[in-house]
Amino acid sequence: MRKSTINLALAFVLGASVAGGIAVAEINNIGGVKACVDNKTKVLFLSADGKCAKGRSPLELTTNAFDVKNLAATITPSVVSIAAETSTGGGTGSGWVYNSSASSSYIITNNHVIDAVASTSGTITVEFSNGDQADAKIIGRDKAYDIAVLQINKGNLAALNVGDSTKLVVGEPVMAIGSPLGLASTVTTGIISALNRPVSAGTVGQESFVNAIQTDAAINPGNSGGALINAQGQIIGVNSAIATLSSGGTSGSIGLGFAIPITEAKRVIDEIITSPTNTSTRPLLGVYFDSTYEGIGARILRLTPGEGAEVAGIPVGAVIKSIGGQRVTDQVSAVVRIRSYAPGATISVTVDLPNGGGTKTFTVKLGKAPSNG
CATH class of the missing domain: 2.30.42.10 (PDZ domain)
Structure with a gap:
């Protein structure tokens, strides 16, 4: 039987604090090659005059639009390490600020990062890039989409700008930010390797199903729940899984990382936050x-x-x-x-x-x- 779907084990490791500064990002787009993207197949076509046929969208391929240094400095304060501790162990990973009021903020992560605490009891601690920590509570979660919404009593935080994952194109640059192997505020870069990858993960009856973004930006255990960022500094995916060649435990990145498209995740997040029962x-x-x-x-x-x-x-x-x-x-x-x-x-x-x-x-x-x- 031919198979093209991927079943992956998701792993995560305790994050540690690494201090970092904040800079203001400014992206300068100097004209480049003009192209058109087929809205259905996502195939790229060059266009001499920048005009696109029906069913195709314009795209300008610039050479300097991905300012890694300034984007990383701007975004890392909004990406956090998460430790979920129980009496018998726990799980850890990454998360990011979705929105923030004067007194509290919503933090998004993967459900598998906090599943141990949600299933039993324990504590969840969010740690920022400057070392500040805050206790978090679970507002709601969705195992099927591997999304969890947390809340902390800390306000006036910089939330990430949410992009549109339906407009992504294979080959465009991306940045992954999270806490792989406990190393907080780690930044890696790569491209979108593929779109609409069917990925399932988890045990039978508890699977999550993701129409995933595939990237070769290095994603390792501990990146789960972190942010996949585009050249405009917008989050376009929630990093969730990696492929591994090992038959036993968990190996490192082999250039096959997968993220939940943000447009798919946002619907679930908003339902959890606005629903009277915090469900989706x-x-x-x-x-x-x-x-x-x-x-x-x-x-x-x-x-x-x-x-x-x-x-x-x-x-x-x-x-x-x-x-x-x-x-x-x-x-x-x-x-x-x-x-x-x-x-x-x-x-x-x-x-x-x-x-x-x-x-x-x-x-x-x-x-x-x-x-x-």
Whole structure:
């Protein structure tokens, strides 16, 4: 059976304090090569006059737009180390300031960083680049998207500017900031290596599913929950996982890091913060997949009555081949594609019909279900 999805173990190590200063970033964009990006495939096309055909967006390729020195100095004060301690151990990682009032601030991290405390009891400590510390409490979390929202009683902090991960292009430069191996305020750089990578992580029944940004910026244990930053100084991803060649414990970076797209994460974060119950939701296609299917795609075992797939007329036994124009190779990639959308979104689902009935594309409106917090 052909597989293109990735199942990864997520690891994290206690962060330590490293003092750092703050500088003001100024990005100077001096004209460069003009190009167009296909809105669907993300393929890059050069454009002599800067004009783009229908379905393509303009992009200016500059040579000096990524000011690593000043961006790093500006952003590192907004990225924190997180230690989650329990009576039997704990987990650690990174986080970042989402927003801040005069008296308190929301900190975002991965759910797996604080899962031990949330599941039992313990303490969570947030440490800033200047060594200041603050106790944090869990506001809400979503295991399926591997997102957790914390709050600290410390205000007037600089929050990161949130970018738009739907506009990312393979090859553009990025910066990862976090606390790998306990080394706080560590900055690494690279490019976006790929988009829409279906990644699953965690134990059976407790998996998170990510339509991930792949980057070759060095990400190591402890970077979990940290920030992936673009050339404009905006957060465009939450660093969450690394691929490893080791069969045992956790190895270091091999240039295969994965981040949760910020546009996907932001919906979950905002729902957790604004919901009266501090919970989030997930989109619902209304299908159960056949876990024994070994072909390419995801075969539907049964439908949920009244939900989107049944309403649209997708039959039991159909094999999903693509969702929203993105290829589906197996059950995991199908789940990842579905969860990359917001509840209520209208999407295209292309299937091979059962009994040799050919290929058909259906328009489906996704439903809504509580996510697993």
